[in-house]
Amino acid sequence: LEDPIPPRPIEPLAHLQAAIGTPVSTGENLYALEDFWDLLTVGRVRVLAPDVQKTGLLRAMQVGQMADLRFVNVAIHNIASPVGFVAAAHVAAATPTAARASRRRTRRPAPPPSST
DSSP: OSSOOOOHHHHHHHHHHHHHOOEEEOOOOOOOOOHHHHHTTSOSSSSOBBHHHHHHHHHHHHHHHHHHHOEEEEEEEEOHHHHHHHHHHHHHHTTTEEEOOOOOOOOOOOOOOOOO
């Protein structure tokens, strides 16, 4: 369940995670390592979703390492360009507990009508 409630304050997120069986995922709007650590320890979320375009490659990797220490999955959040998707995919590939790297679907223009 992605971002069912805001990640701050953390305590309601912990209560929600304890009350439902569905894993809660959050983190796409966080930047600091301390915030992600709080999600792991206080919030007890079961899926972290750092956004590589917001955290940067190194911090996203560090979030993945913290999640690995707590046996928590990571779903790299991504709504960027194809270059951003490749960056997110690289972080996901190097993160032991990465479940996936999301991508935004874009509309492609319709092909021009045939002149035949």
